[in-house]
Structure formats: C-alpha cells, structure tokens
Amino acid sequence: MAVFTPVTLTELSAWLQQFSLGRAHSIKGISSGIENSNFFITTDSGEFVLTIFENLSFEQLPFYLHLMDHLAQRGILVPAPVPNKAGHLVTALHGKPASIVSKLVGESQLSPVPVHCAEVGTMLAKMHLAGQDYAIKQENLRGLSWWVETAPKVMGFLNDDQQRLLSTELAQQQDFAASPTYQALPRGPVHADLFRNNVMFNGTKLTGFFDFYFAGWDTFIFDIAVTINDWCIDLNTGELDAARADALIKAYQQVRPFTHEEQAAYPIMLRAAALRFWLSRLFDFYQPREAHMLTPHDPTHFERILRKRCAQ
Ligand SMILES: Nc1ncnc2c1ncn2[C@@H]1O[C@H](COP(=O)(O)OP(=O)(O)OP(=O)(O)O)[C@@H](O)[C@H]1O
Numbered sequence: 001m002a003v004f005t006p007v008t009l010t011e012l013s014a015w016l017q018q019f020s021l022g023r024a025h026s027i028k029g030i031s032s033g034i035e036n037s038n039f040f041i042t043t044d045s046g047e048f049v050l051t052i053f054e055n056l057s058f059e060q061l062p063f064y065l066h067l068m069d070h071l072a073q074r075g076i077l078v079p080a081p082v083p084n085k086a087g088h089l090v091t092a093l094h095g096k097p098a099s100i101v102s103k104l105v106g107e108s109q110l111s112p113v114p115v116h117c118a119e120v121g122t123m124l125a126k127m128h129l130a131g132q133d134y135a136i137k138q139e140n141l142r143g144l145s146w147w148v149e150t151a152p153k154v155m156g157f158l159n160d161d162q163q164r165l166l167s168t169e170l171a172q173q174q175d176f177a178a179s180p181t182y183q184a185l186p187r188g189p190v191h192a193d194l195f196r197n198n199v200m201f202n203g204t205k206l207t208g209f210f211d212f213y214f215a216g217w218d219t220f221i222f223d224i225a226v227t228i229n230d231w232c233i234d235l236n237t238g239e240l241d242a243a244r245a246d247a248l249i250k251a252y253q254q255v256r257p258f259t260h261e262e263q264a265a266y267p268i269m270l271r272a273a274a275l276r277f278w279l280s281r282l283f284d285f286y287q288p289r290e291a292h293m294l295t296p297h298d299p300t301h302f303e304r305i306l307r308k309r310c311a312q
C-alpha cells in the first residue's frame with residue numbers, strides 16, 4: 001500500500017480541529033496511488049479525501065487547489081477543496097503540505113468503451129475552455145525540461161536499444177518544441193495525467209476528474225494525447241483502438257475544435273505523451289522512494305506504446 005506518511009485517527013482528530021468539519025470518525029489509507037499519501041476520512045460533515053503531498057511544496061500547491069476550485073465553480077466535475085477556518089486550502093500535517101477535498105461518487109471505469117471515451121472527451125474540452133481565464137501560471141513540472149533532466153538519471157539502467165530510443169525521441173521532441181507549429185499550439189492549465197484511474201463514472205455517466213497534482217500550463221493537444229494513450233489503447237498490446245480514439249476526439253471537437261496546428265501536432269504529441277510516462281515510470285522503478293509496499297508501474301508498457309506510435 002502506497003502510504004508514505006501514516007496518520008492515526010488520534011492525529012487526524014487533533015489536526016481536523018482547524019477545519020469546520022466536526023469530529024473525525026475514521027481514516028483509511030488508500031493503496032492505489034503512487035505519488036502522494038491519500039486517505040478516505042469520515043467526519044461529522046461526511047466523507048472526504050485527505051492528501052499528504054510527498055513531492056509538491058507549499059509554494060507549488062495553491063496552483064492545483066485553486067485550479068480545482070476555479071473549474072468546480074465553472075461546472076467542471078472535479079473535487080472541491082475544503083478550506084480551513086483561516087481560509088487556507090493547504091496546511092501542514094506531519095510537516096508536509098496536506099489538503100482535504102470532497103469525495104467524488106462513482107468508480108473508475110477500467111475497461112472503457114467508446115461511450116466512456118466520448119464522455120471524457122467532452123469534459124476534457126470543457127475543462128480546457130473553463131481554464132482559460134485561470135490566473136495562476138505554473139509550468140507542467142513533468143514537461144520537456146523534466147524529461148531532459150531525468151533521461152540521464154535512468155539512461156544507465158537501459159540496454160543499447162532503449163538508450164537509442166530515448167535519446168532519439170528526446171532530440172526529436174526538443175526540435176519540435178522549437179518549431180513554429182509547436183509555438184502556435186493553444187495552451188492553458190491542463191490535467192496532464194488523465195488516466196482511467198483518475199476519472200469517476202456512474203455507469204456510462206462521468207462523475208468527475210480528479211488527481212490534478214500533475215496539472216500545469218501546457219498545450220491542450222499534449223493533454224489530449226496523454227488521455228488517448230491511456231483511454232483508447234489495448235492495454236495488452238499498446239495498439240490504438242480506433243473506435244475509442246474517434247469517439248474521444250469527435251466528442252472533444254464538438255466542444256472545442258482542433259486548430260490546424262493541433263491537427264499537425266497530434267502524432268508527435270502521442271509520442272511525447274508516451275515518452276513522458278516511460279520516463280517517469282523508469283525513474284520510479286530505478287529510483288524508488290520509501291513507501292509501505294509500493295508497487296511501481298511497469299515502464300515497458302510506455303516503451304512499447306512509444307515504439308508503436310513511432311512506427312505509425
Ligand atoms: N476526490 C476523490 N474522490 C473519490 N476518490 C478519490 C478522490 N481522490 C482520490 N480518490 C481515490 O484515491 C485513489 C488514489 O488517488 P490518486 O490517484 O489521487 O493518488 P496518487 O497518489 O496521486 O496516484 P497516481 O498518481 O498513481 O494516480 C484513487 O484511485 C481513488 O480511488
């Protein structure tokens with residue numbers, strides 16, 4: 001279970017006094033996350049999710065929490081952050097930044113069909129539009145600069161063929177990032193990690209996007225590519241499923257049509273999105289942090305997706 005920072009009910013009860021949520025009834029660690037320590041908590045006011053941030057700083061966090069607040073106020077289905085009595089969305093718990101957000105109803109749809117992908121496409125486009133007047137700017141911390149910084153740290157663990165793939169793809173992404181097409185891509189605050197396990201559904205109805213802690217300013221088409229690379233592929237082969245990808249893109253474009261530059265950038269952005277998660281998974285695999293029974297995600301999954309997207 002990936003709880004890096006354990007919290008007891010007694011500790012929660014004391015900490016919760018700064019909120020207007022009444023008494024704490026229960027706390028239960030959530031095992032599925034790999035980035036932060038997450039807990040379902042029950043209080044006099046109902047059920048919430050408590051997150052202790054393991055990597056993000058007090059300075060970086062307002063971007064994510066105010067973004068969720070901004071989006072929620074514009075009708076995008078996302079968890080609402082709960083302020084403490086002083087109005088702060090982030091406060092220290094065990095010396096680390098922590099926050100409470102509302103608990104979404106529903107469950108993850110891990111075997112999506114086109115109707116789920118269409119729901120995701122529609123909400124993603126609405127989210128991109130709703131974020132356009134968001135005032136706080138913070139770059140995608142897992143963007144190109146991080147790829148350049150991280151590649152040398154994992155290179156020594158790779159075989160020759162993998163090293164070639166990583167170096168070549170990184171160079172091509174750097175070239176593309178310097179191109180006029182890339183510079184002209186529409187951008188804003190994006191989720192940047194909208195995988196199947198970060199969306200809730202009730203049946204075929206989408207009930208929320210969550211886990212915004214990799215969000216940042218980046219191109220909308222990168223966000224779309226990250227989403228397609230998870231929602232619209234066969235997990236066993238890495239092949240794109242045309243019916244699911246078409247459903248997602250068509251639904252997205254009914255709300256926000258692609259620009260000419262986005263059409264052009266789509267194939268290389270599918271590769272960029274695969275590279276980003278290959279790298280982060282390699283990094284987590286070879287440089288693991290302390291956690292109670294953490295199981296890192298398989299890096300070869302995104303290596304295979306990257307190879308497939310390159311071959312297309
Ligand atoms: N607001 C929420 N409402 C309901 N469930 C939530 C909420 N936030 C998190 N969860 C639950 O907690 C689990 C882990 O949360 P989350 O994905 O945010 O963790 P994480 O550490 O950032 O993980 P990862 O980066 O691997 O996705 C989710 O799969 C979901 O079941």
Ligand SMILES: N[C@@H](CCO)C(=O)O
Nearest residue numbers: 035193195277281297
């Ligand atoms: N979605 C990421 C985990 C970080 O949120 C992955 O599957 O590698």
